Amino acid sequence: MLTVLCGADSPPDMAAVESAAVVRYTDARGLADALRGADALFVYDFLSTAVPGAWPAADRLQWLHIAGAGVDPVLFPELQESDVVLTNSRGVFDDAIAEYVLGVVLAFAKDFARSLDLQRATTWRHRESERIAGRQVLVVGTGPIGRAIARLLRAAGMQVSGSGRRARTGDPDFGVVRDSGELPQYLGEFDYVVAVAPLTAQTKGMFGAEAFAAMKPSARFVNVGRGELVVTAELVAALRAGEIAGAALDVFETEPLPPDSPLWTMPGVLVSPHMSGDFTGWRRTLVEVFTANFRRWCAGEPLHNVVDKRLGYVPSEPQGAAG
Template sequence: MEQGPIVTVLHSGSVPGADLMAPVASRAEVRYTEASGLADAVRGAEVLFVYDFLTRAIPDAWHAADRLRWLHMGSTGVDPVMFPELRASEVVVTNTRGVFDAPIAEYVLGQILGFAKDLTGSVRLQQQHEWRHRESERIAGSSALIVGTGSIGRAIARLLRAAGMTVRAVGRQARATDPDFGTVATDLYAELPTADYVIAVAPLTPQTREMFDAKAFAAMKPHARFVNVGRGELVVTDDLVAALSTGSIAAAALDVVDPEPLPAQHPLWDLPNVRITPHNSGDFIGWRTEIVTTFTENFDNWIAGRPLDSVVDKELGYVPS
């Protein structure tokens, strides 16, 4: 009987359910490992499923990946594995494109509504047992700039348009008539002054790292709100703190930060115009099942010799739209 391929699953203590992995286990030898055992577990493997997608262990174990042909990330972002040796290799990289699009879009809309309706202020007044009438903002007619034009950015654009907001985007290629974004521009600094809400959802690449710096925040409207659901490293954190502290921008909602986790004594925690969530904007109930299902469906393609879904351009660092 012909021996099946070896599939290594990198996890952080919690492994995918056996029932979910059954379509793979019936046709391959599956090795489960945490970071400390990755070098041994990946030796001889043709497939690596990075279920622990926050790992930084792969570069140190790369020397042992002697037969690897395909690496699948259990996330949309692939920056943890975009190191030079992998980029230069023939290993195909795929990601979990699509699973987190709608949940993250809902998170962004929720944060925008929270700002416009001052829900944080309402909670504070309730805790103080204070009945104080106030007026709130409309989001219909306000403007959003989405920085990053991948599938998550598109889902955000569609939801914000449905809520009556006007939407533009900044991406790598300019487009005058895009079905979701309307207009896609390439000059970030020219677009920032037009927006009431700026949503960062770009992938982390050498070109996007620290794109939101003091110059970018100075270009925004003083009443603008900044929402980051991309990567913390898109932002120069000290510049963001300064902009929020001085009133250069009005507020920020941060699902990702740099550094992450955010240290307990970091000044971002105590700024009254900041909302922080622990990198969970896409983590809906059942998301772990969905990322395993995405891998097993792509494994079907791999076994059958069909093209893989969601193949990452390793030069760009993301799946081209």
Template sequence: MADRLVVLYRDHLPPNRARIESLAETVYATEEELPLFLPGADALLAWWPLTSAVAGAWPDDPAKAPRWVHVAAAGVEPFLFPALTDNPEVVLTNARGVYDRPIAEYVLGLILSLAKDFPGTWEHQRRREWRPSDSERIGHRTVLVWGTGSIGRAVARLLRAVGMRVSGAGRTPRATDPDFGVVHGPAGLREALGEADYVVLAAPLTPATRGMVDAPVLAAMKRGARLVNVGRGPLVDEQALVDALAQGRLAGAALDVFTHEPLPTESPLWEMPGVIISPHTAGEVTDWRADLGELFLDNLLRRREGRPLRNVVDKALGYVVDG
């Protein structure tokens, strides 16, 4: 018997839905409709992942809860509520891998934009001003990639390929890593922050990482360094970041994610010099929805055939663990 699958969506449906429907008894639900369809379903595809609706619609009776939840995103923090995480029968998977290369390319683009002052060049062009100026090299600059999952690894590989000196920061220190070289643990983090020209945040949002870049961390960064955040907005204390930028301790920041999205119009970040803002689009490329759909379809086939699922999230940690 085919699985009873609920697809939670908002503006878009999966592009390969005909193939999904051939493998599962499928119903499509908005956030408002989810409480009607989720009880008794075998599986949930959270095609719209930036939602709190799943926690509210989750059945009180564990026997009526889905046994598999797939999130069409790398981050799964809205799905880490007790009724799901405490139920050992529920498997949670995510879209790990889909965004790795696009986000790595985006990070490289942001670093180049900051080093070459592309925003300044474009502003001078807009004003029809001819202002020659020197720019910075990125070769041999030091980068600390905070977050050693698959996105962080893709970032590290690409930045090393263009001649940057890369290290990582994670829970477990190690002296030899194929992508980062050295991974700094908590004990070595302050020294690493003080040496980095760029700090790239690629960590998941968990209780342990929320607010990890606070005023003391920003104060520990090298004077004139730049912060790039392609992880999650709440990793950063935004007021502390505004203060560090305003006081000139940091030379700039490139931010794709924010504590509140869309970023409120009154945020001072919009107009701060040296700051690049993008609307949570680092991983979105022309065919990203097709890639998301194919990953889910592969997992749906694996489930039907009794094979292990890809990207099983450790629900205690909040992310997929390497190995």
């Protein structure tokens, strides 16, 4: 039996799964009841935090799949210590997020926000814009999304380096990867800093006062990873103090972003509602990824995108697991 945790919307195109299993659809309130007797759980509402509270009812669960790249909403101690296999939807959002990052880099460099303001004011004001070719970019997080970002920015002529758990040279996408544990020591070398690291105990709050103080006053910060990578109050303080020139933020510590947040109206800040990876048809693609893994699970074959529950993400060399 399969339980599917839904939010406001149910997953589309589940016919193939429904023909092969008994499927229970539930929202957060009914999750505990729906987990009893379930062999697998599909967390379609990938931002839901309901799974830890309902976990005691999971009496025969073998596999949990989340319809997102980040697994922090379901990575709690009881799951980590269990034999339940955890998989994610790695690969679905890579190119869309990379396009978003290139888009906001161009928006900063070409001053599109100011152009739109002047257009609305019917004001003709000539300005010069920046080139992005040759600018130095640091991508913090060297997983598939970070690699897609690096490839696209390199194609646009930017110089891209990575920051990850292990320093190395000769990386095919980043060239040089720095040790993320030493982040403040080299942040000042970069014109753009892109956060796309998974949320773990080590990365939570990694962008705070020390990090922003280490950046160039002309640098722009882009967060397409997790809101909790950033200490929001310290980002606001850094922007107000001119320690960095701007920020493009797609994720936040609190979502939706509260109406009274200063980030809404601060100059040099671009706010989007956690949508950088959400292209037309993405929901169907998420179901296709789950359905393909579901067929493997039913056949006892190794699953794709198995998360290392100690690390909090799929390792570079994915580990298989039979259902």
